[in-house]
Amino acid sequence: MDVQLIAMQLLSGAVLGAVLVMTALGFTIIFGMLGVVNFAHGALFMIGAYAGVAVAMQTGSFWWALLVAPLAVGALGLLIERFLIRPLYNRPADDPILLTFGLGYVLVEVVRIVFGNDGIPFSTPAALVGVVNLGIGYFPIYRLFVIAVVALILALLWLGLEKTRFGLIVRAGARDPQIMRVLGVDMRRLWFLVFGVGIGLTALGGVLAAPMRNVNPEMGALVLAEAFVVTVIGGLGSIVGAVVAGILVGLVVSLTSLVAPEMATISMFALMALVLLIRPQGLFGRAGA
Amino acid sequence: MAMLEIEDLNAWYGASHIIHGLSLTVEQGEILALVGRNGAGKTSTIKAVMGLMPRATGRVSFCGRELLALPAHERFRLGLGYVPEERRIVPGLTVRENLQIGLVSSRAPIDEDEAIDEIAQNFPRLKERLGQQGSTMSGGEQQMLAIARAMISKPKMILLDEPSEGIMPVLVEEMGVLFRKLRDSGITLLLVEQNVEWALKLADRAVIIDQGEVVHRASAASLLANAEIQERYCAV
Ligand SMILES: Nc1ncnc2c1ncn2[C@@H]1O[C@H](COP(=O)(O)OP(=O)(O)OP(=O)(O)O)[C@@H](O)[C@H]1O
Ligand SMILES: [Mg+2]
Numbered sequence: 001m002d003v004q005l006i007a008m009q010l011l012s013g014a015v016l017g018a019v020l021v022m023t024a025l026g027f028t029i030i031f032g033m034l035g036v037v038n039f040a041h042g043a044l045f046m047i048g049a050y051a052g053v054a055v056a057m058q059t060g061s062f063w064w065a066l067l068v069a070p071l072a073v074g075a076l077g078l079l080i081e082r083f084l085i086r087p088l089y090n091r092p093a094d095d096p097i098l099l100t101f102g103l104g105y106v107l108v109e110v111v112r113i114v115f116g117n118d119g120i121p122f123s124t125p126a127a128l129v130g131v132v133n134l135g136i137g138y139f140p141i142y143r144l145f146v147i148a149v150v151a152l153i154l155a156l157l158w159l160g161l162e163k164t165r166f167g168l169i170v171r172a173g174a175r176d177p178q179i180m181r182v183l184g185v186d187m188r189r190l191w192f193l194v195f196g197v198g199i200g201l202t203a204l205g206g207v208l209a210a211p212m213r214n215v216n217p218e219m220g221a222l223v224l225a226e227a228f229v230v231t232v233i234g235g236l237g238s239i240v241g242a243v244v245a246g247i248l249v250g251l252v253v254s255l256t257s258l259v260a261p262e263m264a265t266i267s268m269f270a271l272m273a274l275v276l277l278i279r280p281q282g283l284f285g286r287a288g289a
Numbered sequence: 290m291a292m293l294e295i296e297d298l299n300a301w302y303g304a305s306h307i308i309h310g311l312s313l314t315v316e317q318g319e320i321l322a323l324v325g326r327n328g329a330g331k332t333s334t335i336k337a338v339m340g341l342m343p344r345a346t347g348r349v350s351f352c353g354r355e356l357l358a359l360p361a362h363e364r365f366r367l368g369l370g371y372v373p374e375e376r377r378i379v380p381g382l383t384v385r386e387n388l389q390i391g392l393v394s395s396r397a398p399i400d401e402d403e404a405i406d407e408i409a410q411n412f413p414r415l416k417e418r419l420g421q422q423g424s425t426m427s428g429g430e431q432q433m434l435a436i437a438r439a440m441i442s443k444p445k446m447i448l449l450d451e452p453s454e455g456i457m458p459v460l461v462e463e464m465g466v467l468f469r470k471l472r473d474s475g476i477t478l479l480l481v482e483q484n485v486e487w488a489l490k491l492a493d494r495a496v497i498i499d500q501g502e503v504v505h506r507a508s509a510a511s512l513l514a515n516a517e518i519q520e521r522y523c524a525v
Contacts, residue, residue, distance in 0.1 A: 165393060172379045172390045179377040182339050183438075184365035184394025 017250020018150035022205030024230035024242040026198025032237020039100040042224025043107040048206025062125035070204040077199025119214035235285025292317040298347040308501040320478040322492035330501040370444035376435040380424040387423040395442035446477040489513040
């Protein structure tokens with residue numbers, strides 16, 4: 001097999017991984033801070049893609065879709081936290097799981113009713129159509145754009161977390177919510193915002209993925225499984241872990257599909273099993289946490 | 290009016306009733322020592338004031354404001370500082386960041402660099418380590434950091450839960466000097482201690498609790514002289 005083909009496949013894997021990172025980040029942050037395993041996360045990815053379709057149809061512009069859809073779905077996330085998740089904070093851990101599990105189904109059904117069962121094509125924005133010669137082969141411009149957007153979002157997240165007062169509160173609140181409360185931080189408000197940001201990120205993943213995949217009501221199901229796998233591999237609640245594991249899963253799935261396409265999905269679970277055997281807390285997880 | 294008034298406080302962990310009708314007051318500008326044997330309910334009492342007990346009833350007022358109905362974060366904003374028994378230095382944060390989190394919700398805007406400089410005067414050892422991970426410091430240094438974090442927002446009152454525990458004697462002496470200085474600058478202290486003699490030497494008054502109830506109140510000086518009472522309620 002030639003090296004160029006492998007290199008191109010790795011690049012495709014990085015694109016796949018980049019979209020995964022957007023979803024897994026929110027999933028792992030929400031789990032790490034709120035202690036909520038959000039089973040509606042995949043459905044909200046799908047809602048992000050549909051919101052992108054809807055905004056693009058209304059405005060005729062992909063760029064508006066890219067901007068507005070994540071914000072709108074993030075706002076939906078705020079409502080979900082406020083009215084559905086928050087009442088369950090002092091209840092057993094199963095309750096938010098059951099709730100988000102059910103919510104995921106409800107969202108999928110609502111989309112089916114509104115948009116129908118069939119997939120909707122979402123065309124690549126005109127400015128990003130075509131391929132570019134990378135020297136080792138031709139690669140779609142849109143896919144490079146996806147990598148760039150995700151890199152930009154990660155850089156902004158990193159700056160926000162490391163360099164701002166709000167970021168400090170988030171980092172500290174993730175490690176010790178109780179001490180933050182007696183230092184005057186309203187943790188419920190923080191959780192509310194974190195949930196909204198996490199949902200906005202997965203919605204952005206949905207919009208970015210839309211031109212590369214068929215937009216249909218089921219598209220979130222695999223994404224949820226992937227986010228789960230990435231979170232376990234990276235370490236529960238670890239942001240760096242989600243980024244590294246997301247890319248890693250993208251690469252492994254992509255390479256496997258080159259040699260044995262039918263094994264692609266399974267390879268990601270095999271990787272998870274392997275990591276669990278060698279390092280049960282995940283690559284960047286804290287032991288005992 | 291006393292600065293902190295606790296009246297008929299009852300508190301529970303789940304079904305276990307831990308504090309039974311406890312009442313005490315702390316006057317503005319004094320050091321009150323709260324002592325008693327292990328499991329007497331000292332930590333639980335402080336937690337009830339800070340809003341960390343799962344359930345508490347009675348009346349707790351601070352500067353005239355009723356506390357029990359307020360969530361923990363709003364109590365802090367009234368000017369209450371807290372140094373927890375386990376210190377609770379946040380892992381993953383540097384010493385500087387552990388000080389900064391003491392400022393994120395302070396009542397009045399405080400200049401961060403100025404505040405950290407001021408803190409460094411009281412704690413020279415912290416100053417040399419501002420960039421170090423807080424949780425990698427020695428136990429004594431972490432205790433200093435926990436105290437500094439509580440002081441940095443300039444609270445009116447600080448509740449200290451066994452600050453001298455596990456600290457070497459020289460540092461305990463230094464800590465005593467600091468607490469006197471804080472009191473002289475008008476800050477009120479509630480000092481929970483196992484190191485009874487040290488606490489009584491520092492304090493103005495003392496309250497002894499046992500099984501969640503007050504069993505003795507006295508001036509610190511008279512309790513210091515009363516070996517029998519000390520033996521009865523504080524011996525481990
Ligand atoms: N999280 C908890 N759940 C249940 N019971 C608890 C909990 N924490 C403390 N207790 C119980 O409450 C009682 C009072 O504990 P508390 O920590 O207030 O005592 P203390 O006076 O601070 O003791 P020490 O000197 O050992 O710190 C003890 O009987 C203890 O076993
Ligand atoms: Mg205690």
